[in-house]
Amino acid sequence: MSVYRLKCAVQSYAWGKIGIKSKVAQFAQDVEDFRAESDKPYAELWMGTHPNGPSVLAEQPTTYLKDIIKSNPEVLTSEIAKLYDDLPFLFKVLSVNKALSIQAHPNKKLGKELFEKFPKIYKDPNHKPEMAIAITRFEALCGFRPLGEIVAFLSEYPEFRELVGNEISSHFTQTVTGKENSNDEEKILSNKNALRKLFAAVMTADANEVTSQVERLVLRLRSSDFSMGSVQELLVRLNDQFPGDVGIFCVLMLNHVILEPGQAIFLGANEPHAYLSGDCVECMAASDNVVRAGLTPKFKDVTVLLDMLTYRYGSAESQILNPIPYDNSKSSFLYNPPIEEFAVLLTRLDEQNKKEMCEGIAGPSIIIVTEGKGNLLVNDRSERLGPGSVFFVGANVSYVVELTEDCEGLDLYRAFCSLNQG
Secondary structure, eight states: EEEEEEOOOEOTTBEEGGGGGGGHHHTTSSSTOOOOOTTTTEEEESOOTTTTTEEEEESSSTTTTHHHHHOOGGGHHHHHHHSSOOOEEEEEEEESSSSSEEEEEOOHHHHHHHHHOOOOSSSSOOOOOEEEEEEEEEEEEEOOOOHHHHHHHHHHHHHHHHHHHHHHHHHHHHHTTTOTTTOOOOHHHHHHHHHHHHHHHHHHHHHHHHHHHHHHHHHHHSSOOOTSSSSSHHHHHHHHHHHHHHGGGGTEEEEEEEEOOOEEEEEOOTEEEEEEEEEEEEESOOOOOOOOSSSSSSOOOHHHHHHHHHBBOOGGGGEEEEEEOOTTOEEEEEEESSSSSSSSEEEEEEESEEEEOOOOSSOOOEEEEEOOHHHEEETTTTEEEEETTTEETTTOOOOEEEOOTTTSSSEEEEEEEEEEOO
16 A cells, blocks of 8 residues: 555644644644644644654554655655655645744755754754745745845835944945846846845844844834835834844845745745745755744854855745646646755646546655545545645555535645656
């Protein structure tokens, strides 16, 4: 057998949504022995083999998915088993009530170096590219803003300018003005160097000065009118969550991205980001390495973060990854980031398309239903599907997904690895 219903690990972090309001808690209820506590935050559902939250078989909860894969490497394919010796991705659901830290993830080279030097902080040597796909309205900071926007904010927000100082502020403005959209490599490098200097001035500013400037900024904004979803509203909201934190000024340097359900962002190595609110499915390489620098009580590694970033800049829209139709299907859409460890398929059934034949893929898959009810048909076997149903599907296994008669739609996400997927 190469299809298994999974019971998945639930992670309770302070930033998670509370009780049954959390999609994580809602989905975890697919397994009968889970009961959500009304005052507990439910932040992440982990689907995979990562040792910090390994999945087990729903019908045999003492059997780990990792053990199934180890004893049956053909469920990965021999090529993937040889290359990774395990499931090469970790699939998650996130329910975000409070901002996550300003962070970036290392590439393979840096991941190895950090693991060797600081194994208690960075607990594996892998890189961690990741992709988030919104299942409710989802909000994030992602990548550096267009340079012209940052110049405008240095003028609009005197607290920002005073924090970095007139010399660095003026140098940044003079360096990038008129060259914000240049394609010349020397000018791009000059822009990036100026951006790095400005960002470093923010992130290494004296803590007391940061607190003072944040207090001045928020006091001024509270006395003015601003709309929900605006930069001003976000600055005030983040201060309510992390009073006086340096990460609040990152709002003025990083893109504020709002995803509607079905939209995605891909976060490659060494790109700054922070999730702010909403629910998403997230797929990543099988690592838990995070370099943090703000909006967190956890360990901050500002020096490493400043050195690792690419300092690419561009619009919020340029950060969004839209799916493409998959294999001539009317119901399935592919999110295909530029890496080999994973891609994600969304299969969306409705009253016009009530059934989808899902061909086998030359690699392992994990599927989760996020909305609706249906059935999963594999050979002569039928499994019920509902919100939170999670299955591991081995390599080259075909299956059919169909709506139940009393349901108008079903959304199913399939994370997979196939070495020739792109």
